[in-house]
Amino acid sequence: MDNITPYSEGGEGDWLLFEQRKYFTNAFIVQHDNKRILLGLKKRGFGKDKYNGFGGKVEDGETSAEAAVRELQEEAGITAALEYSGTMLFFSEGSDFAYHIDYYSAAAYQGTVTETEEMRPEWFALPDVDATEPSTLPQIPFHQMWEDDHIWFPLLIAKRIFNGRVDFRLDANSQHKLTKWWFGAASAS
Numbered sequence: 803m804d805n806i807t808p809y810s811e812g813g814e815g816d817w818l819l820f821e822q823r824k825y826f827t828n829a830f831i832v833q834h835d836n837k838r839i840l841l842g843l844k845k846r847g848f849g850k851d852k853y854n855g856f857g858g859k860v861e862d863g864e865t866s867a868e869a870a871v872r873e874l875q876e877e878a879g880i881t882a883a884l885e886y887s888g889t890m891l892f893f894s895e896g897s898d899f900a901y902h903i904d905y906y907s908a909a910a911y912q913g914t915v916t917e918t919e920e921m922r923p924e925w926f927a928l929p930d931v932d933a934t935e936p937s938t939l940p941q942i943p944f945h946q947m948w949e950d951d952h953i954w955f956p957l958l959i960a961k962r963i964f965n966g967r968v969d970f971r972l973d974a975n976s977q978h979k980l981t982k983w984w985f986g987a988a989s990a991s
């Protein structure tokens with residue numbers, strides 16, 4: 803049995819309202835055997851300088867699973883048999899649509915992890931409470947990721963399929979600030 807919180811919520815105020823959603827994917831390589839997870843530093847566009855999984859828009863005519871495989875190939879140079887991990891609805895003040903993001907993960911991959919124009923891939927240590935010696939890899943850099951990620955990462959890592967909703971508002975410096983959220987594991991498996 804994993805020792806994780808299956809549901810959490812927080813923040814304040816009313817949920818922001820939106821009229822449109824667009825579909826995105828986000829994929830992670832999570833290797834429990836090697837105690838590591840692959841993230842990428844986004845080099846351009848929305849979310850620049852944040853670490854994230856590899857993903858992007860679902861194009862017309864493809865499923866989100868197909869988009870996830872394509873984006874992982876385009877952004878990290880690798881192919882993987884990705885499995886569905888969860889779905890989140892991300893909405894930010896100032897945006898005219900909500901991001902519907904399907905998450906995927908895999909342990910194994912084919913090819914060589916490669917830096918691309920969009921992402922600089924890097925391995926990080928999976929949290930390991932039983933470790934007898936510290937990992938040589940850096941810890942997951944939550945301070946340099948979307949603010950909600952630390953809430954649902956334990957579910958992703960434990961392979962608990964999750965759902966969630968986050969609202970961000972813009973602060974005086976136009977930085978995204980997490981204002982309201984909920985995350986839950988969709989099943990107890």
Ligand SMILES: Nc1[nH]c(=O)nc2c1ncn2[C@H]1C[C@H](O)[C@@H](COP(=O)(O)OP(=O)(O)OP(=O)(O)O)O1
Binds near residue numbers: 847901
């Ligand atoms: N880990 C994450 N946590 C979060 O809270 N929001 C995320 C997120 N990953 C993505 N988002 C949100 C914000 C992000 O800018 C938006 C779009 O995701 P991406 O950055 O993956 O897509 P891109 O805008 O790069 O699309 P492409 O141009 O098709 O690659 O979805």
